[in-house]
Amino acid sequence: MDITSYMPVKVVCGKGCVKANTSLFTSFGKTCLIVTGGNSAKKSGALRDVTEALEKENISYEVFDEITENPYTADCHRAGQKAREINADFIVGIGGGSPLDASKAVAIYAANPDLAPVDIYSMTHKNKPLPLVLVGTTSGTGSEVTGVSVLTNSDNSMKKSISGPDCYSKVSFCDYSYTLTVPYSVTVSTALDAFAHACEGYFSSTANSLSDVYAEKAFEMLSEAFAFFMNDKSLPDENMRETLYIASLYAGLCLNITGTCFPHTMGYILTEDFNIPHGRACAAFIPDFIKISYEFMPAKAQRMSGIMNTDCDTLCNMIEILADINITIPDEAFERYSHRWSDPLKNFSRTPGNFTSASAVEILKRYMS
Numbered sequence: 001m002d003i004t005s006y007m008p009v010k011v012v013c014g015k016g017c018v019k020a021n022t023s024l025f026t027s028f029g030k031t032c033l034i035v036t037g038g039n040s041a042k043k044s045g046a047l048r049d050v051t052e053a054l055e056k057e058n059i060s061y062e063v064f065d066e067i068t069e070n071p072y073t074a075d076c077h078r079a080g081q082k083a084r085e086i087n088a089d090f091i092v093g094i095g096g097g098s099p100l101d102a103s104k105a106v107a108i109y110a111a112n113p114d115l116a117p118v119d120i121y122s123m124t125h126k127n128k129p130l131p132l133v134l135v136g137t138t139s140g141t142g143s144e145v146t147g148v149s150v151l152t153n154s155d156n157s158m159k160k161s162i163s164g165p166d167c168y169s170k171v172s173f174c175d176y177s178y179t180l181t182v183p184y185s186v187t188v189s190t191a192l193d194a195f196a197h198a199c200e201g202y203f204s205s206t207a208n209s210l211s212d213v214y215a216e217k218a219f220e221m222l223s224e225a226f227a228f229f230m231n232d233k234s235l236p237d238e239n240m241r242e243t244l245y246i247a248s249l250y251a252g253l254c255l256n257i258t259g260t261c262f263p264h265t266m267g268y269i270l271t272e273d274f275n276i277p278h279g280r281a282c283a284a285f286i287p288d289f290i291k292i293s294y295e296f297m298p299a300k301a302q303r304m305s306g307i308m309n310t311d312c313d314t315l316c317n318m319i320e321i322l323a324d325i326n327i328t329i330p331d332e333a334f335e336r337y338s339h340r341w342s343d344p345l346k347n348f349s350r351t352p353g354n355f356t357s358a359s360a361v362e363i364l365k366r367y368m369s
Contacts, residue, residue, distance in 0.1 A: 003210035005257050008165075009145055011249075013174040018046070018135065022053040024171050028131040029089020033110070034063045035079055035103040041065070041094040044137045044178040050092060062086050064106075067095070070271060070278070071102035073117040074154035080109025083130065090131040093169075096190070097141030097150075097278070100134050104149040104167045107132045117154055123162055134169040137178040139244035140190025140279055142197060142252015144172035152272075158340075159268040163259075176245035180238065186277070187236065188229055188322055191244055193279030195222050195319075196267075196286055197251035201258035202304060203293040204350040214254035216307055221247035223308040226318055258350070263289050265347040266360055269337060274327050283323040287316035288363050289351070296352035329368045334361055 012021050025032075034050065041047035047063070054061050064079045083091060083106060091110065093103025107129035109115055115125055136144045143149070147167040152159050182190070198218035201211050221243050228240060236244065267282035276284070294301040294312050305311050310318070341348070341357035348355045 002208035004208055005210050006147075006165075007145060007168075007253065007256055009169050010171045011145060011174055012171060013249075015175055015177045017175050018049040018053055018173045021173070022056050025053060025059055025092075025133065026057050028133065028170065030058070031060045031086060031088050032090045032092050032133075033079065033083040033086060033088040033106070034061055034092045034094060035067060035106050036063065036065050036094040036099045037067045037069075037096075038065055040096060040137050040182075041099070043181045046094050046135050046137050046175075046178045050094060050135060054092075061092070067099045067102045069098050070150075070152045070159060071098050071105070072152045072154045073105065073120060076102050076105035076120075076151065077109050077115075077117040079106040080115075083110035084113060088130065090133065090170075092133045092135065094135045094137065096136070096138035097143050097193070100136060100141065100143035101149040101151065103132060103134065104129075104143075104169075105151055105162070108166060120151070120162060121153070121160060123164055123166070125166075129166050132169040134172040135178070136172065136174055136245075138182055138186065138190045139176070139179050139241070139248040140193035142194065142248050142255060144169065144174055145249055145252045146256040148255070157272060159272060174245065174249060176242040177238075179241050179245055184233065184235055187244070189277040189279035190248065191222060191225055191229070191279070192283035192286075192319070192322060194218060194244070194248040194251040195226075196263055196279070196282040197255040197260065198222070199286060199304070200261040200263060200289065201251070201254035203289070203297055203300065203352055204258040204261055205352075206258045206350055208257060211254045211257040214250045214257075216304075218247045218250040218254065219304055219307045221250070223310070226308075226322065229322055230318060259346060261289060261347050261351040262355055262360060265341070265345060266363070270325070270327070273333070276325065276327070280323045280325065283319055284325040284368075285363065286319050286323075288367070290316055290319075292355070293352050325368075327368060329364060334364065337361060337364065
């Protein structure tokens with residue numbers, strides 16, 4: 001039994017956890033830059049709670065609220081410059097996956113003034129990033145507990161991840177009540193993202209006994225949520241919101257050990273070229289991934305289905321309905337995608353079976369054109 005893992009984040013979980021633990025901010029300095037998007041941090045109440053906590057502890061701050069969905073390296077780089085201008089001692093990231101992932105990059109850029117926007121992908125910076133505190137407001141990415149950040153390269157608009165010890169927060173505040181204001185469509189998309197993390201991690205060649213425990217807990221919780229989504233188009237109640245948020249953390253803990261497989265890699269193109277939200281974009285390829293897993297890892301696939309009280313066909317159909325993808329990919333795009341995936345990709349090699357760029361293109365042609 002292998003439980004090899006690394007996750008150095010202090011996770012503070014529960015309703016009202018920011019207000020109850022304001023002293024945790026004081027260990028990182030007297031000035032910070034808050035990194036967030038334009039709306040969710042304010043609407044959820046998370047920004048108010050954080051600023052009140054900082055003021056209570058006499059910590060000065062400024063807010064950089066220009067992070068967009070699928071954050072661009074150039075915007076993160078500008079935020080890093082802003083952090084240096086105010087002599088920030090640490091960064092606080094508030095929001096869903098995009099602001100949290102962006103904050104990880106901002107902490108690196110802030111400590112490395114010679115780093116150009118694109119240079120972050122090499123992860124060869126000299127200085128350690130500024131300390132980072134994260135406050136999540138959606139139930140999807142699990143970025144609060146991972147050493148991964150997905151950024152959009154401002155030079156070519158392509159999504160690519162960075163990862164490693166410098167991408168972890170020092171503290172993550174995990175308060176499900178901040179997700180109560182998330183609209184229905186985003187709630188479903190982020191739940192699909194969490195399921196993709198757990199499912200891809202569960203069948204990855206890098207899975208171990210501990211990641212399996214995390215994935216199975218996520219399956220159990222998300223099964224309840226998916227049944228709700230299939231039968232009711234109303235917003236989840238508070239109990240379901242808490243279930244979704246904790247499920248996303250379990251899925252993130254799984255992902256942090258295993259990494260993802262081909263659905264995430266292929267999902268990037270749907271977001272880049274067709275503006276499909278990340279969770280739904282990844283979920284578009286999860287039915288194919290599940291069927292491949294049933295072929296190459298049948299016992300484990302049956303175990304997943306048992307936990308979710310379903311079978312392969314029913315589960316795949318449910319994911320397809322919730323993802324709701326209806327696009328047409330032009331013929332000329334397939335060569336471009338094939339070329340993009342021509343180099344050996346970790347996400348493909350982790351997939352059960354001998355999955356290649358040709359396999360990916362066949363899936364696109366069969367289901368998307």
